[in-house]
Amino acid sequence: MRRLLVLGAGGHGKVVADAASAGRKWTVIEFLDDRYPEHGALEDWKVIARPADVAGLAGADDDVIVAIGDNARRLAVIEELLSRGVGVTVVTHPAAVISPRASLAPGCVVFAGAVINAGTRIGRGCIVNTGAIVDHDCRLDDAVHVAPGAALGGNVHVGRRSWIGIGASVRHGLSIGSDTMIGAGAAVVADIGDNAVAMGVPARVSTRRDSDGTVE
Template identity: 35%
Template sequence: MKGRDGVGKNLIIIGCGGHSKVIVDIIEHMPQFRILGLIDDDPVRPSHFQGYPVLGDTASIKTIKEPVFGGIIGIGDNWSRKKVADVIKKSNPNFPFITIIHPTAYVSPRCHIGAGTAIMAGAIINSDVSIGEHCIVNTLGSVAHDCVIGDYSSVGPGAHLGGNVVIGDNSAVSLGARILHGRTIGDHTVVGAGATVTKDFGDLGVVYGAPAKWIRPRLQEETYL
């Protein structure tokens, strides 16, 4: 794999968890990049992860001796990913976050995908879609025409968005959920696994069911994975 040899521009991955394993796999299929190593703030972080060296914590980014073209945050939880991005942006304002796309994904040339976003294997992103920064469209997820997805939001494995759907910032559409054409989901809202969304929902909520119903409010920092 190109990610393991000397070819390509050096990238670092931030995070040594389950989601970062998938990020490693994607980058290994992108010949323009080479994985230099990983970064993790856990004081008991491993010395190596998925065959690559762990280079230190986020404060170590400035001290890496080899040139670093950019990086991506390999953390699945949206709010946790945002907190790490904020730390890096504060200490390294010019650090370039890169977008990665698995070669089996289809991404329309007429869409916009923000920096730091990951598009997983088999995902479909159709025409005139706008996806924000540090988002995730997971394995076999699909986003139909003219959708808008805010920063730090995620579309889970096998989840599907109809056309003209709007997803706010820091929201999650969980595994296998479906959102019908033209619906809106607010900020910091979690759509539960297998839900069918037939109406709009606002900010800071948990919704699930078929049809989906408002179940309870949630805090913006509340984990859901």
């Protein structure tokens, strides 16, 4: 019996558990959530403890995945787990098409209908959401989220913790900085820097945040 422990029993966690249960690897899936014990179940899955308890709970037959939607928080939790020697797994829906010549670092999740093509390298804790396309030779740094239906052409680089919004497209060969948000439906046709919010067709930077979070 192999068990998957999912940290975070919200909407994103529900889709992570659903993707995991569609495959054959895990016979038991259980959640850990800060709202335990008030939050005791999600769909037909049990919430059994708080995330802080994971190190004591995870045995040799258990795998752990972090299902926190916020990119920065998800990465911080993954880094803390890894530093404490708790392994973090990868969850891929069986209906995702992932090239054997692509690589996924620990903590990644890939949902149904997503396609990841040859030569692409995906960092720790990334989300490749439902129906998203990441074409050949892309590089996604840690904790990037490619939202449902978004598409990256070949050789695109996305920096840490950036979010490509639902249905957005990024032309091949471009670079998107870290901590940047690309709006839903945007068409990115030029490089976008760090700490930016960009939206529209073609995408224009509307806001730039400093590293301390203040907005220009």
